[in-house]
Amino acid sequence: MDHFIQLSNFSKIVPYAQMFEQGVVVTILLSLFTVLIGFVLALVLALMRMSNVRPFRSLGLDKDGHLRDGGFLVTLSKFNPLSFLATAYVEILRSTPVIVQVMIIYYGVFGIIDLPRFTVFGFIKFERFFPGVVALGMNSGAYLCEIIRSGLQSVDGGQTEAARSLGLTQKQNLRFIILPQAVKNILPAIANEFVVIIKESAITYTIGVQDIMSAVQQVKGATFVIIEPLLVATAIYFCLCFPTSKVIAYFERRMSRGDKR
Secondary structure: OEOOOOHHHHHHHHHHHHHHHHHHHHHHHHHHHHHHHHHHHHHHHHHHHHOOOOOOHHHHEOOOOOEOOOOHHHHHHOOOHHHHHHHHHHHHHHOOOHHHHHHHHHHHHOOOOOOOOOEEOOOEEHHHHHHHHHHHHHHHHHHHHHHHHHHHHHOOHHHHHHHHHOOOOHHHHHHHHHHHHHHHHHHHHHHHHHHHHHHHHHHHHHHOOOOHHHHHHHHHHHHOEOHHHHHHHHHHHHHHHHHHHHHHHHHHHHHHHHHHO
16 A cells, blocks of 8 residues: 555546545535534523523422521532533533544444435435434534523523513523524534534544545545545545635624624
């Protein structure tokens, strides 16, 4: 196997150009679905962390209805199971490698669930693509959770009070008042997460997803050259990520300029 860069080796990659084209399509679709799943999951996790569900609240009161001074019962009365579960999920997912999560989801979860076997667009294998999306979406949700939570908390609390005075329910307040403003604040961060996922999606080739890195591995196996396919993959990832980052930065400046008026 040749480990030195040779211009002649690039000609060996040309017959496999379609594989790289298909890999680009898979990578983009993988990133889009991942961010979509991640956003929905992160919104649920953020609301769970911000919730005030305390089923043992009454244990913090004595028989006269006064707050206890301290002790185990007071601690238990402050316990929020929803916030605990969401926090545990976020911390575990953010503290473990993505490749481990992908392997667990693919071999552990979908090794038990028998997914239908069919291809999309003639080259995307659903039984491999879907577990990859789920694994990356779960990971993305853990990171987006904190972004969304900070965005929700950045909305002025006075607007919630105004919504209540107008007779809006908490659900209506969240839907019509808080979320629209929060989404505007966190949109650049969500878009940046899309760029991150484009790069992180390369890990899914380990479970057979036909992405860009999968094309590299196929060229390597067929031609016994490795550096040149990797350089091609690097150029493709750069062409996907760099312009996207610049577009995000442009709209971020436009949005921040609108806030200053």
